[in-house]
Amino acid sequence: MLTRSVLRSATGPSCTVASLASKARISPLWASSAPQGQYKNPLCSAIPTGKRFVSAYGYTQSKALVYSKYGEPKDVLRLHKHSISPPHGTQVTLRLLAAPLNPADVNQIQGVYPSKPPFQTALGTEEPSAVAGNEGAFEVIATGSNVKNLAKGDWVVMKQTGQGTWRTHAQMDESQLIKIENKDGLSPLQISTVSVNPVTAYRMIKDFCDWDWMRAGEEWLIQNGANSGVGRAAIQLAREWGIKTLNVVRERETPEETEALKKELYDLGATAVVTESELLSGEFRNTVKELTRQGKEPIRLALNCVGGKSATALAKTLAPGSHLVTYGAMSKQPVALPSGLLIFKDLVFNGFWVSRWGDKHPELKESTIKDVLELTRLGKFKDIPVEYLKWTWDTEGSELAAGVQETLSGFRKGKGLLKYEGDE
Ligand SMILES: NC(=O)c1ccc[n+]([C@@H]2O[C@H](COP(=O)([O-])OP(=O)(O)OC[C@H]3O[C@@H](n4cnc5c(N)ncnc54)[C@H](OP(=O)(O)O)[C@@H]3O)[C@@H](O)[C@H]2O)c1
Secondary structure: OOOOOOOOOOOOOOOOHHHHHHHOOOOOHHHHHOOOOOOOOOOOOOOOOOOOOEOOOOOEEEEEEEEOOOOOHHHHOEEEEEEEOOOOOOEEEEEEEEEEOOHHHHHHHHOOOOOOOOOEOOOOOOOOEEEOOOOOEEEEEEEOOOOOOOOOOOEEEEOOOOOOOOEOEEEEEHHHEEEOOOOOOOOHHHHHOOOOHHHHHHHHHHHOOOOOHHHOOOOEEEEOOOOOHHHHHHHHHHHHOOOEEEEEEOOOOOHHHHHHHHHHHHHHOOOEEEEHHHHHOOOHHHHHHHHOOOOOOOEEEEEEOOEHHHHHHHHHOOOOOOEEEEOOOOOOEOOOOOHHHHHOOOOEEEEOOHHHHHHHOHHHHHHHHHHHHHHHHOOOOOOOOEEEEEEOOOOOHHHHHHHHHHOOOOOOOOEEEEEEOOOO
16 A cells, blocks of 8 residues: 655756656646646656655545446456646545445446446546446545535535546535535445435335334335345335335355345344245245235335346235335346236336436435434444455556456345545
8 A cells, every 4th residue: 555645845847747747657637737837846856656645736646447438347447547636616625435336336337327427538538438436435635715515524425426436536516515414423334335225215115105104013015135235224214114024035055144144134123034936936925914914014115126027026915006116127137017916906116216316306315314324323224244345556457347347246245345545
């Protein structure tokens, strides 16, 4: 890991900004965007090439995982080094704390996700490129003179998806960021994973069903992918709100591993956990009857992130007039619905996309995040299991890209999480 070196001597011979950039082995982005000749040689003296530094003039070196064409992460992701000028106006310079590797991030890199960040040359990449990643926690390391609501040391998350979070440092306008008002007792892991999965679970449970709060503890939701980030959030929120949960997971290699996974979910407050083969078996009808006291406790909401037969089976358990909300398609199979469920049970099928919802309801998104963080602080919202992908200044791009690629395999022990361990 490299240490920060601050160049204090700025008294050497003058040189052009372009040559400064090449001496520092950095992209000439900041140089080319600056008026020629304006800079008085801050870097012309001995520059520790290949090393990171924050210059006495406040330039910060950064590395970003970028892609300039769509494909598999291992083939298209590469590390781009560039320099960030001191923030001005309402700009804020940020240092990455942690960023999750969510399925949607990978789909975006593959080019199969509906929202695609534009390819640009703003970071000085040879080809127009996008910075990967949508979610993450950052620390403010410098602020422009007109920044009102943020100060050095604050922690922030992105206001919207698509801002590019897989980078050691970034510069953004303060209006693009949500400040974590009280970060006491919270970890980078918790903050970096709060704005997508828990918000998705929260809104789907709150906004698609008129729960009868007088019947707390007598109504159910059912979900597949229950061990996912969203699934774990749904279990804990439902538990807090007096809603029972029937959770479906895929079998592991051994019965012991399946039981261990089920136990993880029971520990979060799941009411019942079944495997996908149990869900798809002829016996499942009876299991549901038993759990719901012959239907006296209705299953009023289904959350589907798998599709295919699994989604059909969830729908069949629902009480008349209930909603099935599809928010993911992990099996890549379409959702097929027996007509009877529409005709005779009047079920309603919805989709939910947190990116679009968040853009429409920015204030509600902020308050939802606040609610979840408050539950986290109170110990009522547990950390998701993660597999850390450590990122130091010297980590190779290929190593990071391989780590991202790995997240495509199923049956993982935890979500991939980039953890930046470089210093300021
Ligand atoms: N619409 C939205 O706004 C929104 C927001 C957040 C997430 N999502 C979507 O929700 C889903 C879960 O995301 P996440 O971040 O919570 O996931 P995650 O924590 O990364 O976990 C992935 C989940 O997908 C399951 N899975 C993987 N491959 C599968 C397959 N072929 N068939 C069935 N299940 C499979 C995994 O089960 P195993 O452990 O058994 O492999 C695990 O439960 C993704 O599809 C994601 O895109 C959508």
